[in-house]
Amino acid sequence: MPLADLNKTELEALLSGLGEPKYRVRQVYEWLNKGARPEEMSSLPAKLREELARIPYGGVEIERKFVSGQDGTVKYLFRLADENLVEGVLMRYHYGNTLCLSTQVGCAMGCKFCASTLEGCVRNLSVGELLGQIHAVERDEPAKEPGHRTVTNLVLMGSGEPLDNYDNVVAFLNRVTAQDGLRISPRNISVSTCGIVPKIDAFFKDAPHVTLSISLHAHDDETRTSLMPINKVYPIGEVIAAAKRYADQTGRRVVFEYALIGGVNSSLSDADSLSARLRGILCHVNLIPLNPVPERGLSGVSRTEAERFCQRLAERNISATIRREMGTDIEGACGQLRRRILHEIRSENGNR
Ligand code: SAH
Secondary structure (H helix, E strand, O other): OOHOOOOOHHHHHHHHOOOOHHHHHHHHHHHHHHHOOOOHHOOOOHHHHHHHHOOOOOOOOEEEEEEEEOOOOOEEEEEEEOOOEEEEEEEEEEOEEEOOOOEEHHHHOOOOOOOOOOOOEEEOOHHHHHHHHHHHHHHOOOOOOOOOOOOOOEEEEEOOOOHHHHHHHHHHHHHHHHOOOOOOOHEEEEEOOOEEEEEEHHHHHOOOEEEEHHHEOOOHHHHHHOHHHHHHHHHHHHHHHHHHHHHHHHHOEEEEEEEOOOOOOOHHHHHHHHHHHOOOOEEEEEEEEOOOOOOHHOOOOHHHHHHHHHHHHHOOOOEEEEEEOOOOHHHOOOOOHEEEEEEEHHHHHOOO
């Protein structure tokens, strides 16, 4: 197994196999929690560094990086050891920096407005590749003050369906929040799902303190199924009931994501029906201006229409905000950058 993927028990086994004393486990684990490469593990004897350097590292490297001239948002294209590419986005807010990270190469869910899923799911990301995205960003942009982190908040909203890579995502969240891990507060972490109901039920036992976001995008089965094929397996009523169980059992507000799509789900009567469905649930609606994906032929709505929709929800006592668009000049939307670069690489190869 690559070094970046080892948990503490596996690291213990590795180091004891190399004849190392027990106290080395903590030392190496601390280095791995910073994403350090063996040659940088300066507190270790040279011989051990050399032995560790013989093991494949895993994790991620930065393939390309784009900085928005508008708001300083950074879009990263990460390269995995097998040459696959995934995206991450670093967004700057007054309270800190949020990293949006990917959980799979591609995605199997087939949502009609999403660029990440156009070529299906290639594979799950490992724990080391999930952690590696944070490490890569923090190595690229170290925190200004010692003891602080560059990445203070995480959203699992890049490419992939987190609950379709369940075990790795839960292990990652445990490591990220642990006192002997990265020590990021679970309250600063959001996990977004298209609504895999049995996994939502398991998730609030395995990760009760993170915020759960559910991509709803419609208030009725017919529209939701036309946008999100997963709705055929877990219809909207079951998804909302699971969200309610999550809110009731954790005492945490569930966030519903709702992309406003012109002529599909964005009229005022849609806002009324949505409010009726969500009544009585501890929740917040995050309205997302659709990032048009040319391959999909779906369009967004104007700012005024989005504001009217938001206002109507408020009048019906449903808490709602419109998500700020960030980094639109650098293809902030999921999957778009990876697709363009893959096309470029393929056509470069084709032209050789
Ligand atoms: N698979 C997870 C997380 C990844 S997508 C999920 O479905 O929630 C993160 C969010 O971006 C989801 O709400 C998704 O529906 C939304 N999204 C995807 N493509 C989009 C687009 N073109 N415009 C606006 N939002 C989009």
